[in-house]
Amino acid sequence: MRLAGKSALITGSSSGIGRAVATAFAEAGCDRLIINCPENDRPAAESTAADLKKLGADTIVLVADVSSAEECQRLADEAIDFAGDLDILVNNAGIAHNHLVEDLPVDVWDKVMAVHARATFLMTKAVLPHMYERNSGRIINTVSQLAYKGAPGLGAYTAAKGAVLSFTRSLALEIGDRNVRINCVAPGATVTPILDAVDPEVVAAVLAGIPAGRLAKVTDIAPSYVFLASRDGDHFQGQCISPNGGDQFL
Numbered sequence: 555m556r557l558a559g560k561s562a563l564i565t566g567s568s569s570g571i572g573r574a575v576a577t578a579f580a581e582a583g584c585d586r587l588i589i590n591c592p593e594n595d596r597p598a599a600e601s602t603a604a605d606l607k608k609l610g611a612d613t614i615v616l617v618a619d620v621s622s623a624e625e626c627q628r629l630a631d632e633a634i635d636f637a638g639d640l641d642i643l644v645n646n647a648g649i650a651h652n653h654l655v656e657d658l659p660v661d662v663w664d665k666v667m668a669v670h671a672r673a674t675f676l677m678t679k680a681v682l683p684h685m686y687e688r689n690s691g692r693i694i695n696t697v698s699q700l701a702y703k704g705a706p707g708l709g710a711y712t713a714a715k716g717a718v719l720s721f722t723r724s725l726a727l728e729i730g731d732r733n734v735r736i737n738c739v740a741p742g743a744t745v746t747p748i749l750d751a752v753d754p755e756v757v758a759a760v761l762a763g764i765p766a767g768r769l770a771k772v773t774d775i776a777p778s779y780v781f782l783a784s785r786d787g788d789h790f791q792g793q794c795i796s797p798n799g800g801d802q803f804l
Contacts, residue, residue: 555583556784561637563588563629565620565677566647568599570746571696574772575644575779576602580609582780586637587613590620590629590647620647621668623676630680639688642783643681645674645718646696650751652707663710670714675721678736685734692783693736695722697794699802701740705760707753715740719794726792737790739778742798744770766799774799 562584566572568591576587587606591599596617603613614636618629634640649669651662674695685691700708701715722738729736743749743760749769761769778795781787796804 556780556786557642558583558585560584560641560783561586561588561633561639562642562644562783563590563633563637563640563677563681564644564646565590565629565673567591567644568595568602570748571741571744571772571775572644572646573602574776575646576606577609578773578776578780579642579783580606580611580613582784584642584783585611587611588633588636589613589615590618591615592619593617620673620677621665626673626676627680630677630684634681634684640681640684641690642692642694643677644694644696644779644783645677647673648696648748650708650711650748652751652753652756653710654707655709658710666710667714667717670711671717671721674718678721678725682734686732689733691734692787693725693734694779694782695719695736695738697722697738697740699740699742699796699798699804702804703802705756707756722794723792729791735782735787735791737782737787737792738794739775739782740794740796740798740804741775742770742796742801744772744775746772760801764799764801766801768799770797770799 567576567589599615606613618625697719698715700712
């Protein structure tokens with residue numbers, strides 16, 4: 555029960571890695587969980603919340619567009635009101651679009667950057683005063699091994715993930731001696747709904763380079779978040795750990 559008594563807000567947690575992280579947190583004793591999703595994912599989020607309640611976690615679904623400053627602040631305020639405090643923030647919301655750069659629409663670039671980089675900044679900014687006041691908190695940002703190696707057709711996605719990685723390192727230097735930690739998890743290619751937006755040829759090329767010989771399952775990824783959220787991760791600051799099957803050495 556490494557997260558016993560803790561509360562956590564996980565953005566983009568109706569499915570995929572976010573749902574797996576929420577489940578792993580509940581199994582580790584986290585007893586107050588806030589599931590976030592956009593409006594169109596509400597049914598899946600409600601299903602996730604029902605499963606978490608069966609694991610003993612007090613769970614609520616809060617719908618918000620995390621690319622909006624106003625909605626991020628509301629989400630943070632409502633999460634703290636529900637939980638009483640907020641121990642853990644996981645910035646996990648994400649989307650992907652497959653375009654070569656010369657064909658990449660500007661509005662798609664802007665949306666991908668907003669959901670990844672802008673949302674991570676906005677949510678972190680919204681919860682930091684609370685964590686600073688309590689002198690306690692853990693922030694974990696989902697990036698990607700592709701932030702390091704790039705990928706054809708995924709220029710917006712890899713740029714956004716690289717921005718989140720750099721933001722994480724800069725904030726880690728600002729935090730100083732506070733008991734607040736910010737780190738990243740950079741999953742390798744993982745079987746989630748977001749993979750549906752990736753060209754199958756790109757996926758095949760990635761798979762060919764994985765020594766483990768398979769794409770990750772979400773259950774391969776979630777333990778990294780539990781580690782960073784727990785006391786075991788106390789001496790990790792501004793770091794990025796990557797469960798990727800050996801596809802990329804960070």
